[in-house]
Structures are given as structure tokens and as C-alpha cells.
Amino acid sequence: MTSLAGKRIVLGVSGGIAAYKAVEICRRLMEAGAHVIPVLTNGATRFVGRTTFDALASERVQMSLFDEDDPIPHTTLGQTADCVLVAPATARVIGAYAAGISSDLLTATLIATRAPVVVCPAMHTEMWEHPAVAHNIATLVERGVHIVGPESGRLAGGDEGAGRLSSPADILSAVSRVLDVGEKRSDMAGLSVVVTAGGTREPIDPVRYIGNHSSGKQGYAFAEEAAGRGASVTIVTTVDRPSSLGASVAPGVTGMPGITEVRVDTAEEMATATAEAAKEADVVIMAAAVADFRPVDPAGVKLKKRDGVPVIELEPTPDILASLGASKPEGQILIGFAAETCDVADNAAAKLNGKGADYIVANDVTAENAGFAHDTNEVLVLASDGRAHSVGLRSKRQVAQAVLDLVVADRDGRANVR
């Protein structure tokens, strides 16, 4: 078990049915050696008694902003914490935190701390999928807050769907990662991974091009997640590493160790560089938004308005994913993406079948806080053996983590049947 010895953890518990699971989280944090200070909202005490936490934690439960012994408990808590963990986090607490509203001790502590914060949402699917909640989560991710879960599964009242609190084990390992005390995952050690990132630029003339909105965030998130798990990564990219990734990823890999960057501009250049890098790769991840068409004959000098509106003849670019699929070495896992605006699952399934990929990561780029340029994403992963796996809204790093978990399990499965 990871040691959290000496770490002061404020365990915030807010008022949802999953509050009872916070008891187990508290117990596990104590077992790992942490100094746990429970902070409960009034709502939490409707679901679980404060005596339970009093008995289990290092300190007695705190609930009030106005304490006789400590006139400013929220700043004391916030300043002395190594980590503030909120599990479960209700829509109200998430909203107040995102808006900077401190209506109780827990939200005041969240706003008063500079320690890393881990928020574990739990609520009904309708609430989790409400645009306001999605917007608040995206705001928190952008500010560097670590979001864990929620999972999909059985909810209170017998409903099924997204919104269930992540397991205590997953929450503890997230806290360990955030505090950088966890064992580093090394389940991709020795693997060679190629990732493409960004949008290609197809020149019209020396100053204009056909491009798209890709920021490279999703591609770089894959590269950093794979490198963090021990892979040796080549990223074929049209853009620099987006600076916002620094704030939104779990610590562990902050720079670019283990990653070689190859800069390209056009689909043609990306095709050449990717084909070369993919020859020896174990995993290829095509997250780039590659132009499908390019001008047949880009002008050598800047087109002038005075010469009238130009007619630009286009031709198809090389389909990099399809040609990698057609020449895939045995054992290589090829992951394509599908950026879609309608009929997402059907269009993605057509790409899966047509391009020889093992997985297609389907991105509804019209969804709120997902797709191009956002720090968050939500995707549907289709596998060539018919499995489908939906990954709800979370940081792009966490999307990469979820997809790579599937890839690692897939490789382990293949190794076991040999």
C-alpha cells in the first residue's frame, strides 16, 4: 500500500448518498498513514453521522466557519493541508467552488487553500450531465483541480448511469499521484508509442492555408500519459506543447521526458514522419486533425485581392490512418480518432471498419466542453472486436489514461493467449 505518512489531508464530505463511502475513504487514508481532518457539510450529516468520522479520523469533525478555539478555521485548514480531497462532491459544492463562493467551512477551505485539490463528483446522471455542472467541472480542470470520476453504474433509487462515486481505491491512488507519493505506473515500460497532434496546414499561398481548430491538447495528453507510464514516445505534431496542459494534468510528468517531438505542417509531411516512426511502434495514436483536402497548386506568391476571388482546386491528402492500417506490423495497436458533428457512433464505426484500426476514439466535437481546444473531452471508444466504452467528460489527460488502460489490457490479453 502507498504510504501517505505525514500528509495532512482535509477530507471534505458533502451531502449526497455516496457520503457513506467517505467513511471507507477516511479509513483507508488513516491506514495509509495520513493525518485526516474531516470537514462535513450540513447535508453530509443527513447521510452519515459525524461520530463515525470522529472515531476514525485523526481529528474531530469540523463543520462550522465560526469555531471558539480557532477564529478562522478555514484558513488554518487550507494553509496547513497537503491536499484537500472532496468525496463525494455534490453539484452544489462543485458550483460554489468554481464560482468562488464560500458559503460553508468546506467551500471556504477550498477557496483558502493553495494545496492540490482532488474533487470526486457523485450525483445523478441528469445532474452530472447538466451544462452548468459540465461548465463548472471544465472551469475547475482549467484551474488545475484534479477530478476523479464519476463512474457509470447503479445509482441511488435503482437508476443506472454516469454519476457514481469512484471507488475508494481509485480515489486513494489519485491522492497518492497528486501528492507524488504513489508508485509510478510503469505498465507501458519498454513500449514504443507514436502520437500525432494538432491540425495540419495546407498552403494556399505563402501566407494562407487550409487548417482547423485542433490545439494539440489531446495528442500531447496522450504523449505525456504514455511517457509517464514508461513508454518511449514520438509525437508528430504541428504545434508546440499547449501550456494549459501543465495545469490540468496530474503531477508525475511535468516536462517532456521520454518524448521526442517531430514538427510538421502539412498532411504530406505528417504522413511521411508518421510512417517512418510507426515502423517500429507498438502503439500508434492518430489524434491529429489531418486535412482531407489540399490545394492542388499552391500559389508561389501572395494572392492579390485586385486579381479577383481565386478559384482553388483541391485534391485529397494521403489518408495516413488508412495506410498505417493497411501495412500494420503484427502486434501493433493502431488507434484512430473520429471528429464528428452528427451520427457519431455510426460514423466512427464506419471509420473503424474502413481504416484497419484496432480502436476508434469518437469525439462529438459539438458537445459542450469537449473536442477542439478545450481542456476537457468526452469520447466513445469503439474496438474492432465490437466492444464500446464511453469515457465521460474529464480532462484530456484522464481521457488518455482511460484509453491507454484499454490498450494495456488488450496487450496483456493478447500476451496471455499466445
Ligand code: PMT
Ligand atoms: O487537438 P485538440 O484541440 O485537443 O482536439 C482534439 C481533437 C478533436 C482534434 C481529437 O480528439 C480528434 O478528434 N482528432 C481527430 C480529428 C480528425 O481529423 O478526425 P477525422 O474524423 O477527420 O479523421 C479520422 C481519423 O483519420 C483521425 O485519426 C485522423 O487523424 C485520421 N486522418 C484523417 C485524414 C487524413 N487525411 N489522414 C488521416 O490519418
